[in-house]
Amino acid sequence: MKYYCKECQRRVKESTCKCGAPIITTLQEEEVRPFIQRLHKKTNDCRHLLSHCLSFVVIGLTIAIIGFLFYYLSFSRENVGGQIEYVVNTACSECWVSMVALIAGGVLFLVGAVLGIITGRKKRQILFDIENIRATSSLESKPVELIVVTWFKGIKKWIRHQIWLLKHKQPKA
Secondary structure, rough: OOHHHHHOOOOEEEOOOOOOOEEOEEEOOHHHHHHHHHHHHHHHHHHHHHHHHHHHHHHHHHHHHHHHHHHOOOOEEEOOHHHHHHHEEEOOOHHHHHHHHHHHHHHHHHHHHHHHHHHHHHHHHHHHHHHHHHHEOOOOOOOOOOOHHHHHHHHHHHHHHHHHHHHHHHHHH
């Protein structure tokens, strides 16, 4: 089980934190609000990092689109056996620009997406813990579900509600 350190707000498994403070499992009533405010500052840091990740994703996609355009420009017409075919000309600079742009765009996109997913999960965990601390005054940190599981549960609930509406909807006279 993980707990939050009262001093530095770090999630730890051990009985003492890296900062040297002993781990306390519950807070006094007057300590809850200041602790939650400090955790909210961590969510603000996550929000800023998420905006940087989104920038990486957008820049990566833009560079990849430019790479696809240059790939299209690298095709040339050739007459093969009396029939005209379009072939990629690997000797032209457009082909090499497209390869570099596709690789760079893909890497930027993947880095932004992976960091965004990790940061989003961290922010979601902190917000989940804030609600738990408000309700119980306990510094225990329970693991949060994956966002995909939450989405599927929401979709399942929505489908069940739609089926219930179809079954119980009164016909208009």
